[in-house]
Amino acid sequence: MPEIKVTPLGAGQDVGRSCILVSIAGKNVMLDCGMHMGYNDDRRFPDFSYITQNGRLTDFLDCVIISHFHLDHCGALPYFSEMVGYDGPIYMTHPTKAICPILLEDYRKITVDKKGETNFFTSQMIKDCMKKVVAVHLHQTVQVDEELEIKAYYAGHVLGAAMFQIKVGCESVVYTGDYNMTPDRHLGAAWIDKCRPDLLISESTYATTIRDSKRCRERDFLKKVHETVERGGKVLIPVFALGRAQELCILLETFWERMNLKAPIYFSTGLTEKANHYYKLFITWTNQKIRKTFVQRNMFEFKHIKAFDRAFADNPGPMVVFATPGMLHAGQSLQIFRKWAGNEKNMVIMPGYCVQGTVGHKILSGQRKLEMEGRQILEVKMQVEYMSFSAHADAKGIMQLIRQAEPRNVLLVHGEAKKMEFLKQKIEQEFHVNCYMPANGETTTIFTNPSIPVDISLGLLKRETAIGLLPDAKKPKLMHGTLIMKDNSFRLVSPEQALKELGLAEHQLRFTCRVHIQDPRKEHETVLRVYNHLKGILKDYSVQHLPDGSITVESILIQATAHSEDQGTKVLLVSWTYQDEELGSYLTSLLKKGLPQSTA
C-alpha cells in the first residue's frame, strides 16, 4: 500500500525551529528550515544528521520549501545549505526571497557581532544560499522534477507567507506554514481550494483559542493612542521590525488621515526601512483595500510616519514612536522607555507576547519599580497597556481551513502538545478524518489509497457509453476493454486495437455444448421446432434458420444431428464464442429444459 511518511525535525508538539520531512511516493521534501529562539547551542538548529549520516543531503532531498520569512521557519537555511551542504532547489515566494536575507543578516549580526559566536554562517554564505532559491508565484504549479510538483496558496500571516501543496501523481500533501484566517489591515485571509489532499499539515498555535473580533482590539488600540496624544502625552509602541509593525503603522496612518491628526509618528530606522520598501513593491500580496487604492496612493508610503532620530525623544509635545525590539529587553525601545517612564501622561503599548525576564514582561505583570543596570531604580509612572495583535489562525480558523481543503488526514505541528490534543479530538470528531500529532523525530506513516488514472481512447468511451443508460455521476459503470500497461502508463483500448498494437493474432475461443433432446421426428423437423421455440422466446434477438439446416441466434450456432445409436434422441450442438458467453449459457440452459410439447 502506498504511504506518506512525515517526520518533524522541529515544530513537532513545539513552537519554533519548524522543519518537517515528508516522503511521498518516493520523493523526499523538507518543509521549512527554522531556528529555535530559545536555545543558543546546537539545539537551535534542526538535527540534519537524521536525514543522512555521511552522504550528501542533496542526494536524499528532492527539494526544500520555505513557507515564510520568520526566522523560526527559515533561520537555519544558510547553515543547512552552506555548512551542512545542500545544493538542490529551495522554493519560496518572491516577497520571502526578498525579505528573508535581510532578517538572516540581522540574525547573523546579533549572534556573531554582539554575542561573539564563532562557527556561524557568514554574509557570503547567506548570499550563496539565496542563489539556490527558486521564487514561485501564487497558484503557480512548479514542476520540481517530472513527477513532483508544488503549488503555493495565499496564507496571510506575514507578507509573502504561503501554504504549499506538494503533489506526486495522485498523492498530495498540503503544508500550511503559519496562516491567518481573518484579514488584517494589510494582509488578506488565507485561502485554499477544495484540493482534497491526502494529508494536511497544519500549524496549531492557537489550537484552544477562539478569538474575539479584531475590530474591538483595533478600536481599543486607536482610542488609547488618540486619548494619550490629545492629552499631550507620548506613546511608545515596542515592536519587532517586520509583520505586526507594518499592520500597526497602516492602522495609525489611516487613523491619522481620517481624523486629521497632526501629532508626529516616528518609526525607528534600521532594517525597517528596507523592509518597508519591499512592502511597497509587493502590493499584490496585500489585502483588498491596499490593492485597490494603490493607484491613488501606495499605503506603505506613509505620510504621517517619519524616520526616528535619537534626539526626537526629548522633543516636547505629543508623539507616537514605534521602536525595536518588541520585548523592551534592549536597544532603542528600552532607551526611549527609560526616558519616558517617569511621566504619567505617557503610555507604552505592548502589542505582543513578552518572554519572561524581559522588561516588557515585568511591566505587564504590574511591576512599577524596575531595577536597571547599575542598581538604578526606575519608577514606572507611565501607563502600560497590553494589546494582542497576532496573526495566527484560531481554532475556528483552523477548522475552517480543514473544511475548505477537505483533506483525508490531518497532521498538527507548531503548537503545544496539550492544546493539540484538544484540537485533534475535535477534528476527528467533526470531520471523521484521522489526525496525527507526532513529536520531534517521531515518524508518522499514512497509508493512502490513490486513484490511478487510466487513459481511454475516445472511440471506446463513446461506444461504451452509448450502450448503457445515461451516465450517472454517482454510480460506477462497467466497461469492456483491454488494459495495456506499458512504459509506466495505463491505457484502456478496444480489444482489436490492443491486438493490433501488440502485433498479436486474434484467437477465437469457442464453447461447444451438446444437448440431447428426445424427439422422434426427422432432423429438419426438430430443427424447425427448435427454431420456432427460440423465435418465440428470444424476441429481441435475431434468430435465423439457415438453408444448411442450422440455426443462428446472433452469432451462436445450433446444429442438430441424430444420435448415432438412438434415432429418437437428437443431439443439438450449440457453439458460441467467448464474447457471447452469457447468451450461450442461457441458450443451453433453455434447450436443456427441453422443447415444449405442443408445437404441432
Add this chain to the structure above:
Amino acid sequence: QQQHEDLSAKKLRLTKPSKSAALHVDLCKATSPADALQYLLQFARKPVEVESVEGVVRILLEHYYKENDASVRLKIASLLGLLSKTAGFSPDCIMDDAINTLQNEKSHQVLAQLLDTLLVIGTKLTENPSVRMRLVEVACKHLTDSSHGVRNKCLQLIGCLGPVEKGVAKEAESQAAKDVQKIIGDHFNDQDPRVRTAAIKAMLQLHERGLKLQQAIYSQACKLLADDYEQVRSAAVQLIWVLSQLYPESIVPIPSSNEEIRLVDDAFGKICHMVSDGSWVVRVQAAKLLGSMQQVSSHFLEQTLDKKLMSDLRRKRTAHERAKELYSSGEFSSGRKWGDDAPKEEIDTGAVNLIESGACGAFVHGLEDEMYEVRIAAVEALCMLAQSSPSFAEKCLDFLVDMFNDEIEEVRLQSIHTMRKISNNITLREDQLDTVLAVLEDSSRDIREALHELLCCTNVSTKEGIHLALVELLKNLTKYPTDRESIWKCLKFLGSRHPTLVLPLVPELLSTHPFFDTPEPDMDDPAYIAVLVLIFNAAKSCPTMPALFSDHTFRHYAYLRDSLSHLVPPLRLPGRKLLSSPVSPSITPHEDPSQQFLHQSLERVYNLQHLDPQGIQELLEFTIRDLQRLGELQSELAGMADFTATYLQCQLLLIKALQEKLWNVAAPLYLKQNALASAAAKQILEETYKMEFMYSGVESRQVVIIHHMRLQAKALQLIVTARTTRGVEPLFGMCEKFLQEVDSFQRCFISELPHMQGSFVDKLLDLMPRLVTSKPSEVVKILQTTLRQSTFLHLPLPEQLHRATANIIEPTGESDNPLRFTSGLVVALDVDATLEHVQDPQGTVKVQVLYPDGQAQIIHPKPADFRNPGPGRHRLITQVYLSHTAWTEPCQIEVRLLLAYNSNRSKASAKIPKSGWSESLEALPQSENGIEGTIPFSKPVKVYIMPKPARR
C-alpha cells in the same frame, strides 16, 4: 396626426427594397460556408421590418436544410431567434419549422442555439398553453443529450415555460408535463456543474413564475451546498432561501440526532454556514439573504453574534461583554491591566463545537471578512434583521459601532446609515456613544453628516451622554466650521428628544452662577449658538427650564428665534419676561398662524376682483412682499410662499403691462414704452418655467394655471409684436403658432377646463371659430380685449410644495489668492454643493461657469457625483475644469448651478409609440412645444483665477 403617421409608414415601404429578396440573392451567391457566414453577419447588423420577417425566416430555413457547415447553421439558428423577437411579429408560424429542424440536427452547439430560439419563441407566446406544452416536451426529449450546453438550454426552457398552474395541464396533452419539478430535480445531480446550476436556476425561475416548489427539494438543495463549484453553491443558497420562505414552519430532522427544528431555522443555520464559504461570491450572496429571513427564531438570530470565545480551553468573555459589565457595575473601563481579559471558567472539552454550530458567529465572520462587498452585505443584513427584532437590535449595536472604524469609507457610511435606521429600537450606552462620537473627527464630510443625522435620532441614556455628545460636537465645530448647520440641526433634535437630561446641565452649559453675574457670551459664536439651540429645544417641553436662564439668554432667544427660526422653537416664557421679548406672546401653539396668514392674504387677493387697477396693483405688491418675508421666516412654508408670490408677481406684471399707455396710441409712436410690456411678457414666461420646474410637489391643477399664465404671456407678446412691427407677413406665422398653442392647451387640459370659468382661455375658446378665420390684425384686437377682460385665476395650493434650492459650499468665494494656471491648460476646481428638493438631479443639474469676457460654459456632472444623504436631499461633489487664454491680471469667474428643464418631459401625456427599429423614430418630427432651457437656482460664487501665459 393620423395623416402624418400614414405618410411616414408609406415612405418606409418606398425606400426599402424587400430585405428577403436581397438576402436570398446573397445566400445563393455564397460559394463557401465562410462567404455565407459573412453575408449572414452583415444581414444581422440591419433591422428587418415586421412584414418581411416571415419571408426572411423561410429563406433562412430553406438555406438551413441545405447547409452542411455547422457554423452557418448556428448563425442561422441565432438569427431565427433574433427575428422572432421583432416587435409585432407573431412567431407561431415558424415554431413548427424550428422544432422540425431539431430532429435531424447532429451538432450540439447548433442544437443548443435552436433550443435558445425556441425559448425566445416560447416567451413571446406565453399565453398559449399548448405551444408551451409542446416546447417543454421537446426540451424533455433533449434532456438526455450528452452535451452540457444542450441540457443547459433544455432546463432553461423548462424553467421559463414549464406549466405553473396545477390541474390546467390535461392528462391527454402530454406525459412530459406531468411534473416539471421532478424532471428538473433529477438534474440536481448532473455530472456537469453548469447543468446543475442551470437546474437550480430553472427551479428558481419556476418559483418566480408562481409555482409552489415542493418541500422535498429542500434536502436535495442542502446537499448542493457542499458542491465543489461556486456557481452551484451560490444558486443553491438562493434556492434554500426560497424554500425557507415557502415553508418556514415545517419541521425538519437534525441529522445524527433525533431532534427536529423548524425549517426556517435550519435553513438559517445553513446559510449562516455559507458566510464562511471559500468563495466570496457565495459569501456575499449568503450574507445578503440572511437579512430577509425574518421568521427565524430569536435564539438562532442571537447566535449569529456570538462566537463563543475561549482561550486555552477556558471560556472568555468578549470585549463587548466586558465593556457592558464595567458599565453596569458603574466603573469606567480600566483596560490597563494585563490579563484584564483573563479567561474565567473551564470549558467542558466535549461540549465545545468548533464548526457545526450552525448560525454561531456568522455575522462576526461576515463583518470581519476580507472583501468589503461581504462586509457591506453583512451590515445590510444586520440592519434588516434589527429592524424587525428590537432585542437583536440591542445586541448587534456593539458590532455596528465597531464597523464605524472600518478601513473602507463605504462600509463606515453604510453602518452609520444602518444604525440610524434602527435607532428607534435602541438606546446607546455611554461607552458606545463614546465610540460613535469619536468618528465625528473623521475628515470625510459624508461620514460626519451621516453621523449628525444619526445623532438626531439617537436615544441617549444619561446626562453625561448628552454632555459628551455636546462636547464632541463642539469639538467637531471648531475643527470643521463648515459643518455648522448640520451640527445645529443635530443639537436641535438632541435637545428636543432629551429635555429631562438637558435640564440638570443648563447652569453648567450657560455658565450661570447663583450669586455672580457672568459675562455675556458672544452672540455670533457658532459654538454658543449650538449650546443655545440645544437648550431652547429642550426647554420647549420642559417648562421649568426658563427659570434657569439669565437675562441675556432671553435676549438671545429673541434674536435667535427671529434669525434662525427653523432651529429655535417658540417657547412659552414666564409672564414677566414677556415685555422684553418682542415675540408676540399670543401665539397659540395648536394652530399654525403662519399657514393661516398665508391663506388669509391669498384669500384677500382673490376676492378683490373688481378693485380699481391702482388698488389691485398696490394690494398685489404688498401681498408679494408679505409672502416673501414669510418664506424667509418659516422654512417649512417657504416653498408655498415663494410659489404663490411668483404667481402673484406674474399677475402683477401682466396687469402693469396691460395698463401701459401704448395701447391707446397709434402703434409706431411708442416704441420706447413697449419695452416694458415686452420685458414683462418675457419675465412672465421665465417665471412660469420656474414655477413649473423648480418646485417639487406641483400637481396638475397647478400646472394648468401655470400654463394658462404662460399662454397669457404669449398673447401679450403677440400683441406687443403686432403693434411694433410693420407689415403683416410675420404676424401670420405668429398668429398661427399662437392658435396652435391654444389648441394644444385645450387638448392637454381638457379635464381642467370646467374649473376655469371666465378665464382668458375660456373666453378665447368661445371665440375660437372666429379667430381661426379672421386676419391677424383682428386676432390681435380680439386677444387684447380678452386679455383685459379675463379674470384672475385662483391658484389652489398643494399639500406639500418645496422649492428646489442649491447651496454651493465650495468654492467659498472668499479666497483672495487667485488660482493660477498656465493658459491653454486646465485647472480643476472642486465644487461641493447641497441640493434640496431636486427631482432627478442626475439629469437636470448643471454647473455653469461664467468668464469675465461673457463666455459661458455649462458642465454636466457625472451621475456618480451625486449622493443622496437623505430624502429630498442631494449632494453634488464634482470637479469643474477651467481653462482660458492668458490674462494680464487675476479676475473673478462666476460659478453657479443651473436646473435644466424640458417641457416635454414633465407632461409626457401623448407618448409616442416606440417602434422597434430606429428608422421610424428618426422620421418623427421634433415636438414643437419641446422647449428646453435652464433656470439658475443657486447664488453665484466668485472664484479668483489667473491664467498665466505659457513660458517658452
